[in-house]
Amino acid sequence: MGNYRIAVLPGDGIGKEVTSGAVEVLKAVGIRFGHEFTFEYGLIGGAAIDEAGTPLPEETLRLCRESDAVLLGAVGGPKWDDNPPHLRPEKGLLAIRKQLDLYANLRPVVCYDSLVSASPLKPDLVQDVDFVIVRELTGGIYFGQPSGRVVENGEEKAVDTLLYKKEEIERIVRMAFILARGRKKKVTSVDKANVLSSSRLWREVAEEVAKQFPDVTLEHMLVDNAAMQLIRAPKQFDVMVTENMFGDILSDEASMLSGSLGMLPSASLSASGPSLYEPVHGSAPDIAGMNKANPIAAILSAAMMLRLSFGLTAEAEAVEHAVRQALDQGLRTADLAPSGGRIVSTNEMVEEIKTAV
Amino acid sequence: MGNYRIAVLPGDGIGKEVTSGAVEVLKAVGIRFGHEFTFEYGLIGGAAIDEAGTPLPEETLRLCRESDAVLLGAVGGPKWDDNPPHLRPEKGLLAIRKQLDLYANLRPVVCYDSLVSASPLKPDLVQDVDFVIVRELTGGIYFGQPSGRVVENGEEKAVDTLLYKKEEIERIVRMAFILARGRKKKVTSVDKANVLSSSRLWREVAEEVAKQFPDVTLEHMLVDNAAMQLIRAPKQFDVMVTENMFGDILSDEASMLSGSLGMLPSASLSASGPSLYEPVHGSAPDIAGMNKANPIAAILSAAMMLRLSFGLTAEAEAVEHAVRQALDQGLRTADLAPSGGRIVSTNEMVEEIKTAV
Numbered sequence: 001m002g003n004y005r006i007a008v009l010p011g012d013g014i015g016k017e018v019t020s021g022a023v024e025v026l027k028a029v030g031i032r033f034g035h036e037f038t039f040e041y042g043l044i045g046g047a048a049i050d051e052a053g054t055p056l057p058e059e060t061l062r063l064c065r066e067s068d069a070v071l072l073g074a075v076g077g078p079k080w081d082d083n084p085p086h087l088r089p090e091k092g093l094l095a096i097r098k099q100l101d102l103y104a105n106l107r108p109v110v111c112y113d114s115l116v117s118a119s120p121l122k123p124d125l126v127q128d129v130d131f132v133i134v135r136e137l138t139g140g141i142y143f144g145q146p147s148g149r150v151v152e153n154g155e156e157k158a159v160d161t162l163l164y165k166k167e168e169i170e171r172i173v174r175m176a177f178i179l180a181r182g183r184k185k186k187v188t189s190v191d192k193a194n195v196l197s198s199s200r201l202w203r204e205v206a207e208e209v210a211k212q213f214p215d216v217t218l219e220h221m222l223v224d225n226a227a228m229q230l231i232r233a234p235k236q237f238d239v240m241v242t243e244n245m246f247g248d249i250l251s252d253e254a255s256m257l258s259g260s261l262g263m264l265p266s267a268s269l270s271a272s273g274p275s276l277y278e279p280v281h282g283s284a285p286d287i288a289g290m291n292k293a294n295p296i297a298a299i300l301s302a303a304m305m306l307r308l309s310f311g312l313t314a315e316a317e318a319v320e321h322a323v324r325q326a327l328d329q330g331l332r333t334a335d336l337a338p339s340g341g342r343i344v345s346t347n348e349m350v351e352e353i354k355t356a357v
Numbered sequence: 358m359g360n361y362r363i364a365v366l367p368g369d370g371i372g373k374e375v376t377s378g379a380v381e382v383l384k385a386v387g388i389r390f391g392h393e394f395t396f397e398y399g400l401i402g403g404a405a406i407d408e409a410g411t412p413l414p415e416e417t418l419r420l421c422r423e424s425d426a427v428l429l430g431a432v433g434g435p436k437w438d439d440n441p442p443h444l445r446p447e448k449g450l451l452a453i454r455k456q457l458d459l460y461a462n463l464r465p466v467v468c469y470d471s472l473v474s475a476s477p478l479k480p481d482l483v484q485d486v487d488f489v490i491v492r493e494l495t496g497g498i499y500f501g502q503p504s505g506r507v508v509e510n511g512e513e514k515a516v517d518t519l520l521y522k523k524e525e526i527e528r529i530v531r532m533a534f535i536l537a538r539g540r541k542k543k544v545t546s547v548d549k550a551n552v553l554s555s556s557r558l559w560r561e562v563a564e565e566v567a568k569q570f571p572d573v574t575l576e577h578m579l580v581d582n583a584a585m586q587l588i589r590a591p592k593q594f595d596v597m598v599t600e601n602m603f604g605d606i607l608s609d610e611a612s613m614l615s616g617s618l619g620m621l622p623s624a625s626l627s628a629s630g631p632s633l634y635e636p637v638h639g640s641a642p643d644i645a646g647m648n649k650a651n652p653i654a655a656i657l658s659a660a661m662m663l664r665l666s667f668g669l670t671a672e673a674e675a676v677e678h679a680v681r682q683a684l685d686q687g688l689r690t691a692d693l694a695p696s697g698g699r700i701v702s703t704n705e706m707v708e709e710i711k712t713a714v
C-alpha cells in the first residue's frame with residue numbers, strides 16, 4: 001500500500017549482479033504485500049568514472065536525495081587502481097557517505113544455523129552468534145585533514161589525520177545504546193585509549209552517554225583485544241560500537257563468524273536524509289559477471305531497508321525468512337561451499353529466495 | 358664462552374612472573390652451554406611510576422643502553438588507568454621503543470602440533486601455521502604530532518596523526534624481505550591504500566624495495582581483508598609487514614592461531630643499539646601474582662634474544678625444543694586448557710622447560 005522510491009547504485013563488479021538480485025526480491029515483496037517500489041538507477045564508483053568522469057556525479061547525489069532510500073552494490077576494481085586518488089572508485093563511496101551524512105553504519109553479524117560449519121571457527125563458538133557492529137562512518141581518519149604527501153628538507157612523508165568531534169562520537173554511541181535497548185542491553189565500545197587521544201575522548205563521551213541508559217551495560221575494550229575476542233569468544237558481544245577504521249577492520253574479520261563475507265548486510269543511516277543499504281563485501285572483480293556471487297548480503301541489506309527506512313517489519317521478516325529457508329534447503333553459492341549443500345548460481349539463489357518471500 | 362649483559366624490565370602484573378621464568382631458563386642455558394649471562398633489573402611502567410614518578414626513568418634507559426639486550430615483561434594495570442596520559446604505564450613502553458629506536462617488531466605466529474586443538478579455529482586451518490608479522494614500531498599514529506585535545510568555536514575535538522617518512526617505511530619493508538629470504542620467500546604488505554595517503558606511500562616504497570629482492574614475491578593486501586584472511590586461510594602467509602597500529606591489531610588477532618596470546622613472543626630490533634624482547638601479551642592484572650600465567654611467550658622471547666642478539670642458534674633451538682617437549686608431554690597453563698592435557702602453574706611449566714634445555 002506504500003509508495004517508495006528507491007535509488008539503486010549498482011557500482012562495479014559483482015555490485016551489479018547482487019543489487020539486481022536484491023531488486024528482484026524487493027519486487028516480489030511489493031507484489032506479495034501490495035507496495036509500490038520504484039527503482040531509479042544511478043552511477044557510482046568506477047562505472048561513474050568511465051561514463052561521467054567522476055566517481056560520484058552530481059546527478060547521482062540528486063537522485064539519492066530525492067529517494068526514500070538508497071541501495072548500493074559495491075565499487076572498485078583493478079581497472080581504476082592506478083588512477084589518481086580523486087579518480088578512484090572508493091572516493092565515490094566515501095563522498096556519498098559524507099554527502100548524505102550516513103554516520104551510522106550498522107553491520108549485523110549473525111550465524112545462520114545451516115551455515116555453522118561454513119565458518120573457519122569451531123561450530124560451538126559460532127552457533128547462535130548474533131551481534132551488531134555499529135561503525136562510525138563519516139569521521140575519523142577517513143576524512144581528517146591534512147591528508148597527503150609532503151616533502152620537507154628533502155624528506156618524503158605522508159600524513160593522515162584521525163579527528164573526532166565530541167558530537168560525532170555522541171551520536172554514534174547513542175545509536176549503539178538505542179539498539180542495545182532492543183537487544184541484550186550490552187554495549188562494547190572499542191577504542192585504543194591507551195595510545196590515542198581521540199580514543200580517550202571517545203571513551204569519555206561513551207561514559208557520558210551511558211548515563212542516559214542506566215538499563216544498558218557499557219564495557220570498554222581495546223581494539224587489539226577486540227580483534228582477538230571476536231574469534232576467541234564471539235558470543236560475548238551484543239552491540240559493538242567503534243570508530244570508522246576500527247569498524248572497517250573488525251567487521252571484515254567478524255564476517256568469518258557468519259561463514260562468508262557474502263552473508264553480511266549493512267545499513268548506513270543518515271542524520272538528515274535517506275539512508276543507504278549495501279552489502280559489506282566489495283566488488284570482487286575476480287568473479288564479476290560469472291553468476292557466482294552470493295546475493296544474500298545485498299538481499300539482507302534490502303531487508304534492513306524495509307525495516308529501518310520504511311518501517312515494514314513483516315516484509316523484512318518475510319525476506320529474512322526466505323533467506324533462511326533457502327539455506328536450510330541446502331542452497332549454497334560457491335563462497336559457502338565448506339558447509340556442504342548444493343552449489344548454485346547467483347540467479348538460482350535469487351530465484352529461490354524471491355519465490356519464498 | 359660468551360659474556361652477555363641482559364637488562365631485565367619486569368614491569369607490571371604477570372610481567373614479573375613471566376620474566377622471572379624466562380631468566381631461569383636463560384640461566385639453565387648458560388650452565389648447559391657455558392655462557393655467562395648477567396641480569397640487571399630496571400623499572401618500567403606502573404612499577405616505575407610508583408617508585409620513580411615516571412613510567413620510564415633515565416636510569417632504566419641508561420641500563421638498557423649499556424646492555425647487550427633487553428628482556429621486558431609487560432606494563433599497565435587498573436591502578437594507573439585514571440592517571441594523566443604522561444603518567445600512564447604504556448607511555449613507558451612507547452618511550453623505550455622510541456628511545457632505543459626499536460623500529461622492527463617481529464612477531465612469529467606458530468601453531469605447535471600439540472596445541473592445534475587449543476585454537477578457536479578448525480584444526481586443519483591452523484595445523485602447520487608458521488608465519489611472522491613484522492610490525493613497524495616507532496612511527497605512525499603512535500607517535501605522530503599533533504596528538505591531543507582541542508576546543509575550537511566551543512566544539513571539543515581530539516586529534517591523532519598518522520605520519521610516515523619514506524625512510525621509516527623503507528627500513529621496515531627491507532627487514533621483511535630479508536626475513537622472507539630465509540623463509541618461504543613471500544612478503545604480504547598490509548595497508549589501506551584505498552583510503553590513506555600514508556598507505557599509498559607505503560605501497561610505493563614496498564614496490565621499490567621489492568626490486569632489490571627479485572627472488573621474493575611481494576603481494577599487497579588491504580587491512581580489512583587481511584583481518585579476514587588471517588582466520589579464513591592463515592597458511593597463505595609467510596612474512597606479513599605492516600604499520601604500527603595495523604600490526605598491533607592483526608598480531609593480537611593472529612595469536613588465536615597459536616592457541617593463546619600466552620604463546621606469542623616478540624623481538625623489537627633496534628636500528629642502532631641493543632634490541633628488546635617481550636611477550637606479545639599484556640600484564641593481565643586479573644591473574645597477576647596467582648602463579649597461573651603462561652610463561653612460554655616470555656621464554657620464547659628469550660630464545661629470540663639468543664638467536665637474534667647473540668647469534669646463539671643452537672641455544673635458541675634448545676629452548677624452543679624444550680618448550681615443544683613440555684607441550685608434547687601434556688603440560689598446559691590455564692590459557693591452554695581447551696587443548697586438553699594437565700593444567701600446571703607458571704612455576705611448574707618453567708621448571709619443566711628449564712630442566713629440558
Ligand SMILES: CC(C)[C@H](C(=O)O)[C@@H](O)C(=O)O
Nearest residue numbers: 076090093248280551552581
Ligand atoms: C572500499 C572501502 C573504501 C570501504 C571502507 O574502507 O570503508 C570498504 O572497505 C567498506 O568497509 O565499506
Ligand SMILES: CC(C)[C@H](C(=O)O)[C@@H](O)C(=O)O
Nearest residue numbers: 194195224433447450605637
Ligand atoms: C600496551 C600497548 C601500548 C601496546 C601497543 O599498542 O603497542 C601493546 O598492545 C602491544 O602490542 O605491545
